[in-house]
Amino acid sequence: MFGIDIPPLTWSVLGAAGWIFLLRVIGVSLSTVRVLVMMRGKKLASVIMGFFEVLVYVIAIGQVVNNLSNIWNILGYCLGFSVGTLAGMWLDERTASGFSTVRVVSRYNGQRIAEVIRGAGYGATVEWGYGREGSVGMVLAIVRRQEVDEVCRLADEIDPKAFVSIDETRAVRRGYMHLAQREK
Numbered sequence: 699m700f701g702i703d704i705p706p707l708t709w710s711v712l713g714a715a716g717w718i719f720l721l722r723v724i725g726v727s728l729s730t731v732r733v734l735v736m737m738r739g740k741k742l743a744s745v746i747m748g749f750f751e752v753l754v755y756v757i758a759i760g761q762v763v764n765n766l767s768n769i770w771n772i773l774g775y776c777l778g779f780s781v782g783t784l785a786g787m788w789l790d791e792r793t794a795s796g797f798s799t800v801r802v803v804s805r806y807n808g809q810r811i812a813e814v815i816r817g818a819g820y821g822a823t824v825e826w827g828y829g830r831e832g833s834v835g836m837v838l839a840i841v842r843r844q845e846v847d848e849v850c851r852l853a854d855e856i857d858p859k860a861f862v863s864i865d866e867t868r869a870v871r872r873g874y875m876h877l878a879q880r881e882k
Contacts, residue, residue, distance in 0.1 A: 704769050715774035718761050722778025722787055725754035730786025738796045739868055761820045795868040798846050802853045803827075804860040808835010811856045815839050818852055840867055 715731050732747035783853055802811055808824050815822040815837065825836045839849050846864055 715770040717779040719774035721754050721758035723782040726782025727786040732789050797864045797870050799864045800842050800849045801866045802837040802860050804835050804857045807857040811853050812837045813851050
């Protein structure tokens with residue numbers, strides 16, 4: 699009806715679809731990590747990843763276009779894209795390179811949160827502001843991405859109702875970084 703046939707699943711057909719799937723997983727993983735690395739300003743790494751991403755893409759799409767009526771190749775291509783996106787995100791989480799800004803807004807405990815964060819060896823700056831219900835303390839801590847959960851945990855121990863936001867920080871110049879990381 700639509701020009702798509704379902705060839706019998708032989709080892710040859712399965713192998714071709716598996717190869718396309720694997721190529722897409724690799725290519726899309728590279729693409730995901732490349733975009734994240736590019737957002738952090740790492741130009742050379744982005745360019746190199748981009749080259750290999752497109753190389754893998756051209757090989758994979760060539761395999762699909764050579765036999766557009768083969769549903770197994772198309773499914774391998776589509777599934778590879780989805781799995782590649784997850785794999786790229788997983789890789790980025792595991793490497794956790796770069797910095798994040800943790801912002802904690804607390805109605806009554808801003809100063810105490812900053813003290814606890816500093817006591818754990820991180821830098822913290824307190825600003826004061828005025829929110830809907832009155833004065834608030836705003837604590838800013840710029841930390842390595844792998845340290846975000848620890849800083850959030852420290853803030854939650856003092857004020858579990860505090861508003862917390864986490865932003866990617868593109869670059870850091872000067873300032874106070876966690877002591878344990880300086881020793882490495």
